[in-house]
Amino acid sequence: MNSEQSEERDGRPLGRRVFLGTLGLGALGVVTAPVLQRGLEGFLGAVAGQDPTGLTGLLPNGGGFRYYSVAASVPHKNAANYQLKIDGLVDHPRTYTLADLRALPQTRLVKDVQCVTGWRVPGTPFEGVRLSHLLDAAGVGATAKAIRFTCFDGTYSESLTLDQARRPDVLVALRMQNKDIGHDHGGPVRLYVAPMYFYKSAKWLSGITVTDRVEPGYWEHLGYDVDAWVGRSNGRTDEPTN
Amino acid sequence: MSLRTDTPAPPGARIHRFSRAERWVHRTTAVLMGVCVLTAAVLYIPQLAIMVGRRELVVRVHECAGLALPAPVLLGLASRAFRADLRFLNRFGPHDRTWLRAALVRDKRRSSRPAGKFNAGQKVYAAWIAGATLVMLGTGLMMWFTHLTPLMWRTSATFVHDWLALTIGVVLAGHIGMALGDPEARRGLRTGMVSREWAKREHPLWRP
Numbered sequence: 001m002n003s004e005q006s007e008e009r010d011g012r013p014l015g016r017r018v019f020l021g022t023l024g025l026g027a028l029g030v031v032t033a034p035v036l037q038r039g040l041e042g043f044l045g046a047v048a049g050q051d052p053t054g055l056t057g058l059l060p061n062g063g064g065f066r067y068y069s070v071a072a073s074v075p076h077k078n079a080a081n082y083q084l085k086i087d088g089l090v091d092h093p094r095t096y097t098l099a100d101l102r103a104l105p106q107t108r109l110v111k112d113v114q115c116v117t118g119w120r121v122p123g124t125p126f127e128g129v130r131l132s133h134l135l136d137a138a139g140v141g142a143t144a145k146a147i148r149f150t151c152f153d154g155t156y157s158e159s160l161t162l163d164q165a166r167r168p169d170v171l172v173a174l175r176m177q178n179k180d181i182g183h184d185h186g187g188p189v190r191l192y193v194a195p196m197y198f199y200k201s202a203k204w205l206s207g208i209t210v211t212d213r214v215e216p217g218y219w220e221h222l223g224y225d226v227d228a229w230v231g232r233s234n235g236r237t238d239e240p241t242n
Numbered sequence: 243m244s245l246r247t248d249t250p251a252p253p254g255a256r257i258h259r260f261s262r263a264e265r266w267v268h269r270t271t272a273v274l275m276g277v278c279v280l281t282a283a284v285l286y287i288p289q290l291a292i293m294v295g296r297r298e299l300v301v302r303v304h305e306c307a308g309l310a311l312p313a314p315v316l317l318g319l320a321s322r323a324f325r326a327d328l329r330f331l332n333r334f335g336p337h338d339r340t341w342l343r344a345a346l347v348r349d350k351r352r353s354s355r356p357a358g359k360f361n362a363g364q365k366v367y368a369a370w371i372a373g374a375t376l377v378m379l380g381t382g383l384m385m386w387f388t389h390l391t392p393l394m395w396r397t398s399a400t401f402v403h404d405w406l407a408l409t410i411g412v413v414l415a416g417h418i419g420m421a422l423g424d425p426e427a428r429r430g431l432r433t434g435m436v437s438r439e440w441a442k443r444e445h446p447l448w449r450p
């Protein structure tokens with residue numbers, strides 16, 4: 001009888017315990033995630049503010065935006081070929097160019113951005129044209145109830161009720177973080193719905209259609225709430241993004 | 243008792259450490275894990291995400307590789323040699339306690355690192371990475387099949403998946419780093435054979 005065989009017979013089955021313990025910790029992590037996540041976000045948010053290397057940005061919830069695109073590839077649009085079409089139940093359908101939008105009165109908002117997957121970017125400036133301004137200019141019909149937004153990635157869509165769309169904190173945004181919105185962040189023009197989870201703020205906005213009922217958008221077909229108020233939807237309790 | 247243990251091999255001889263099945267289990271697991279890590283990096287690191295785009299395709303590759311990750315080990319259970327090694331990995335003897343204690347205080351003397359076919363560090367790693375892989379699979383499935391669980395769970399699963407991914411990345415780097423530092427251990431997994439001197443030095447309690 002050699003020692004390896006005696007090891008097998010007499011040794012304690014600790015490997016199995018480590019294995020099951022890891023599984024248990026994983027399950028515990030899922031259960032306690034909301035609490036852990038809030039604590040970590042607070043801590044990492046504070047650290048990221050004084051981190052010259054930017055490495056904390058790579059940690060989960062370490063601050064900063066994450067790039068999500070549901071399309072395989074998204075065409076690039078610029079001042080030469082960008083168009084925003086407003087149609088549906090309006091008296092004056094029209095198509096705006098980037099120059100047209102830039103010529104309209106601009107509104108600047110500085111609020112937090114909250115993603116439904118947990119990350120939050122504090123104090124992010126957005127500038128653009130109030131959606132209500134574009135709707136008023138188009139003349140919304142009497143039977144209108146909602147807006148459907150479409151995007152030039154060819155896939156994404158979003159929706160708002162007419163009342164939500166007329167809020168003063170809903171913009172057709174041209175600038176973000178004090179610069180023109182780049183392609184990766186949904187430029188040249190994206191929607192910005194300040195009080196809602198960020199999936200409502202559709203990137204690469206190309207169409208605004210006034211409808212007589214809410215047509216759920218891309219993520220809403222996949223189970224997300226249509227009325228996506230931060231902290232009051234999607235089963236989450238985040239602080240509002242004021 | 244096999245004949246091999248009773249007949250001392252000539253010095254410099256090579257001894258059998260891993261069967262063909264075991265080597266293939268390791269190889270395919272490594273490739274699948276590598277695909278998971280690379281696609282995860284593309285999904286996770288903004289610069290790479292922007293460079294590659296095609297989020298749906300990358301997600302699909304990541305999902306398939308992740309789903310297949312436990313398969314080589316499960317198929318390996320058909321091999322008697324693999325099952326025997328799993329038993330060795332599971333059982334911790336008194337010498338493993340000595341090994342772990344020495345590792346904690348960075349005591350590198352041979353005499354304080356007794357080990358059977360696998361040392362205590364390898365045993366802990368094997369058990370942990372197996373558990374961690376299944377946690378990643380579970381949380382990954384919750385993120386994948388969005389209608390199976392409420393959104394709240396999905397957010398929690400994302401949180402665990404993200405942080406555990408980072409931890410696995412670090413541990414995996416350690417695993418690969420140690421392999422890079424030990425060519426004979428790598429040869430063992432490549433050819434199945436190791437030198438007797440290496441076995442005596444690194445795994446003095448192993449009786450092949």
